[in-house]
Amino acid sequence: MVERKKIEIPEGVKKKESVGEEAEFPFDISPMYEGERVRKGDMHVELGGTSQPGFELVIALPEEQVEDMKVTLVGPDLDEMEEGKAYPYAMIYYVAGEQVDNDLEPVIERRNHDFQNYLEGYMHLNQRYDIWIRISKGSVKKGLNSLTQIAKATMMLFKNEMPFIEKIEALYITDAELVDKLLKEVAMPIYEERDARVEALHDEDVEEFYSCTLCQSFAPTNVCVISPDRPSLCGAITWFDGRAAARVDPEGPNKAIPRGDLIDPIGGEYSGVNEFAKEESGGEYDRIKLHSFFEFPHTSCGCFEVI
Numbered sequence: 223m224v225e226r227k228k229i230e231i232p233e234g235v236k237k238k239e240s241v242g243e244e245a246e247f248p249f250d251i252s253p254m255y256e257g258e259r260v261r262k263g264d265m266h267v268e269l270g271g272t273s274q275p276g277f278e279l280v281i282a283l284p285e286e287q288v289e290d291m292k293v294t295l296v297g298p299d300l301d302e303m304e305e306g307k308a309y310p311y312a313m314i315y316y317v318a319g320e321q322v323d324n325d326l327e328p329v330i331e332r333r334n335h336d337f338q339n340y341l342e343g344y345m346h347l348n349q350r351y352d353i354w355i356r357i358s359k360g361s362v363k364k365g366l367n368s369l370t371q372i373a374k375a376t377m378m379l380f381k382n383e384m385p386f387i388e389k390i391e392a393l394y395i396t397d398a399e400l401v402d403k404l405l406k407e408v409a410m411p412i413y414e415e416r417d418a419r420v421e422a423l424h425d426e427d428v429e430e431f432y433s434c435t436l437c438q439s440f441a442p443t444n445v446c447v448i449s450p451d452r453p454s455l456c457g458a459i460t461w462f463d464g465r466a467a468a469r470v471d472p473e474g475p476n477k478a479i480p481r482g483d484l485i486d487p488i489g490g491e492y493s494g495v496n497e498f499a500k501e502e503s504g505g506e507y508d509r510i511k512l513h514s515f516f517e518f519p520h521t522s523c524g525c526f527e528v529i
Contacts, residue, residue, distance in 0.1 A: 244374040248365030250342040256439035260345040260356035269311035269355040276311040277351040280331040285318040288389040293373040297396030301367040310401040319388035325466040337379035349458040423450040431479040432464025437523035443506040444523040456525040489514040
């Protein structure tokens, strides 16, 4: 197992620290902003994306090692960035709680996409090492001048929406050399370890699959079905992750789906999946074959990383 520990910040790099909760934010925070897009002409800066390295990572640690609501920013802050430019970006969260373990890391991590899109003028796309963020000119004009404001708003949402997180601390990095180093030496080994867990498990070995409806904010009829042989369409949530999420938040976006009867062993069609898809898609779909692109294909949200 990859060792979980706090990142050591090299000597001589520029950093700032902020402890405690923010009294108020210069931007609205609401689910109404999910699906908001920041076009290039409205963009103040871009973080990660197609031209710069970026990643997001959650690391579970013992409670005594996490300083609640602390933010450490390494590298240039938002008010030091040149308008219209792209910058590297890493978001690392240390989390702790009685129920928090390594199995929950990717579940919590994926909700970063959910919660950050609650922030007005802040667009978060993709996951893991493919994150793509844009911050709007409008939010900067309203007073958004530091990434610590983003980190504190995100951590507040994590604790409000996922109460099993008792402590959370953020490390945000815009230093290009450090982002690249940590992606290779810390993040990728953890991602690879998670993926390796499911390689020996197959659909026929389990009685339940799991759903994910996080993307219904912009793809209302999408019903992601996660099985051992098929991770979520975005590629970020495995069967183990779905099981862990359903355990701690059974009313959340990841629910257990009874597999039901096997209808098509090649295409991967199950009666339980069909019933669940019909209910969760509002009747839009009543048949899904998990492993077919041509005959009753799985629904989609637009994120095709699983391919």
